Amino acid sequence: MSLQDFLQRATTKWMKDSGPDDDIALTSRIRIARNIEDVPFPMLQTDSHANAVIEQVERALNSPKVTASGQFELLRIADMSALDRQVLVEKHLISRDLAEEVRHGAVALRSDEVINVMINEEDHLRIQCLMPGRRLEEAWDVANKLDDALEEQIPYAFHDRYGYLTACPTNVGTGIRASVMLHLPGLVLSGQINRLLSAVSQVGLTVRGMYGEGSESAGNLFQVSNQVTLGETEEEIIGNLDSVVHQLIDHERSARRVLVQENRDGLEDRVSRSFGILAYARRMDSKETLQRLSDVRLGIDLGMITGVSAGILKELLVMSQPAFLQKYYNQELPPAERDLRRATLIRERLRLDDTEVQ
Template sequence: MSAYLQLPLREALPWLDGSGPEADIVISTRGRLLRNITAHEFPGHAKPNERREVAEEILAGLAAVEPARGAHQVELGSLSGHQQMLLREKHLLAEGECRPEHHRHMVVSSDGLFVAKINNQDHLRLQCYAPGFQPGQVLAGLLEWETALDHHLDLAFQEDFGYLTASPVDTGTGLHMSALLHLPGLVMGGEIDKILNALRQLRFSVKGLFGRGRAVRGALFLVTNLVTLGRDEQEVVSDFEFHIGKVLGHERTARQQFFSSDSLGLEDLARRSLAVVRNALLMTSQEGYDRLNHLRLGAGLGMLPDLNFAQLNEALVAIQTGHLEQEAGHPLTVPQKTEARATYLRTLFAENSS
């Protein structure tokens, strides 16, 4: 494995390429498997030397398996503040994951679809991504990695409980499936709270793209299953597919109702936003996500045939502070960021650029 993780601004994340089933609503699917190594304390209770030993053991195991051939790895504590920001904006890191004494590492496969995190809350977190709505493919990818690693690592497992995890709520399969959903129809129709409350009652976590407790932007929601005990992996995926599928059905119904009742108004909304991003000289973050929301809706309804979801998904990441500053090559003030964001969007959505 390479010891260097490249972080260029223009390197598109492969699960945001706009392909895959239901890509007009589901931006991406993610699966996470939580695993721990027998005879070691969980990271939260382990001393630094033991965390270092765990990291070395897992890195050696990853280096020995075929799926990790050509992967990049980085010690998170060695990243600069700006590099950490870039990874957070790509939703590959969370706040507080990069303290050097924690001996945390991240390994990214050569195709960018698999990520392994070491010494987070658990010893090992395997993550697999796919564009669109593909929970079955994501599970297959995770199990391929786990099967390969099982020959090199002694994973903590008990017959009565399943895989042992740092948090009891993750015990069992240790499998969490997530889907990043664009739900403008439900938001505009005033039905979103009812749908999200129903998901929470079914033991799903729901949060905005930028994390729990922050304002939802762009009608984007990350939905994740919480129940991992008492079901095997396929049951977790089947349940996830069923309930997310119902949400997709409600969103399509809401979009069709708006289209049937006021197609001209919807197209006007989308085309006005396209005109703004092609001409604006200043753009706040909030307005940027509002405009992208309208553009995604218009593209999904076939009103903006010149746009594609790869462009729209790329913009969701690239208009954030860290990426704008990387493009500029230096820190930006708030006024400079509003100008840089507008410049980026003008360039991306310029006529004939798609």
């Protein structure tokens, strides 16, 4: 299979499509936690409880109101290979926790992979919508419509005072987690990032790495999300996050302008060196790949690198990950071999853009 054919089949919409402010805001995500009334939370449920939850969700997903917005395919975690589970994690379609929930877990994926439902993770249902760019309101609209359609079929656990009940108290209330993945090389290079992220934490938001809770930041990528789920409406939560994200985007653009004005030659040298390494290196580890990709994307956005699509950062963020690499090459690869194949894959991907330009 050619790389181009593989890309068409394996990439999802957030990886290849564009969106508002997507030079900095790579993706927007809405996640809604829900549980079924009178059924033990996943941490306490038996095999029979877990199977009953999966069957109930599957019936609801096949209801006319749900299928009107698209067809879902339900996959049980137990029926998937470890490699396939990890690919879904790398594509941000399931969490690491769900990938390890082999006994009870399942996921329902819509055909376009814009929205999915994780089943029996920390909560019975976690509805997730992932879109390219700064599109929180649009992602909320899609996720909310599916949530409403499912609620007509499934009795959710709900308290008149506390709202939707969840396994973790920090999600009680709306059950919503909204997040935006930001590419902030300008703020990192200018030394402003720590001050701004500290300010973000003072307004009820949290900052994590690109795989969410428990992950470290790499490649100048930061995931900003809400902490508060109780006492505010979904619209207020999303509005507050979007306002802060907008300010971070403004700060990032300002930082980029200053970097160009004060040291254009040095910045061009940096991004050109990174592009040269990606284009010609024969061995690349994951950490260096992320940093070089960040530099190249910055160079593309500033017009210092031409002939390469801006979406290459999002594509290669996923494609260069261990499971995705092994999926593409259709074989298990030890770490040293992955570094070799990763470099080959990156060179091939860059040549695709070069061929299209010619």
